[in-house]
Amino acid sequence: MTDCGQTRKLTRAKLVVLGGQNCGKTGKARQTAINECVGSAASSLESSIRWGDGFLLMYSITDRCSFESISRLKRLIDHSKQTLGIPTVIVANKSDMENGRVVRTEEGQSLASDLRCHFYELSVAEGSSAVEAAFAQLVREVRLEFCRHLLAMDKRSRVLQVRHALRNKLTRSKTMQW
Numbered sequence: 217m218t219d220c221g222q223t224r225k226l227t228r229a230k231l232v233v234l235g236g237q238n239c240g241k242t243g244k245a246r247q248t249a250i251n252e253c254v255g256s257a258a259s260s261l262e263s264s265i266r267w268g269d270g271f272l273l274m275y276s277i278t279d280r281c282s283f284e285s286i287s288r289l290k291r292l293i294d295h296s297k298q299t300l301g302i303p304t305v306i307v308a309n310k311s312d313m314e315n316g317r318v319v320r321t322e323e324g325q326s327l328a329s330d331l332r333c334h335f336y337e338l339s340v341a342e343g344s345s346a347v348e349a350a351f352a353q354l355v356r357e358v359r360l361e362f363c364r365h366l367l368a369m370d371k372r373s374r375v376l377q378v379r380h381a382l383r384n385k386l387t388r389s390k391t392m393q394w
């Protein structure tokens with residue numbers, strides 16, 4: 217077991233909800249009663265991405281444009297963070313509006329699988345338990361990433377310590393030879 221959860225804790229995950237207009241971002245952020253910081257794209261997109269630790273990308277099943285913007289947003293996040301491993305979940309909202317559906321569930325699932333993200337189809341308006349589940353998944357991923365980061369830093373600092381000790385030893389033996 218690692219110590220990253222015990223000695224150094226991630227006190228708050230910074231979560232950002234991004235997506236096209238009218239897809240339900242505001243409702244979702246407001247509904248989420250978890251102890252995390254939730255932001256949406258009120259500031260510029262770039263600064264929201266820089267600020268965030270985890271991203272919830274939302275589209276509406278009644279709006280194909282919002283669906284098509286998801287890949288672009290994911291690319292922007294990957295580019296800005298310079299890594300593909302940023303915690304991200306994809307949410308298809310307005311599942312209660314079956315009559316107006318223009319994006320099939322399988323399309324959302326397939327996109328999420330291509331982008332290696334968890335996928336949820338839900339209705340913010342109906343307040344389904346999937347809303348909480350999506351955020352909980354994102355928080356879990358952010359915590360996991362934080363642990364990975366700490367472990368990598370610990371490993372790097374151990375390597376530096378060993379290198380330093382070796383250098384000291386080598387310097388001492390050289391001094392003795394002289």
Ligand SMILES: Nc1nc2c(ncn2[C@@H]2O[C@H](COP(=O)(O)OP(=O)(O)OP(=O)(O)O)[C@@H](O)[C@H]2O)c(=O)[nH]1
Pocket residue numbers: 235236237238239240241242243244309310311312313338339340341342
């Ligand atoms: N039927 C239905 N309507 C929803 C749902 N979620 C949000 N809405 C409605 O969609 C509209 C837009 O919701 P918002 O939460 O303001 O969407 P937004 O993405 O923050 O919108 P922008 O401010 O334009 O970015 C509102 O009229 C909501 O009531 C849902 O799950 N089902």
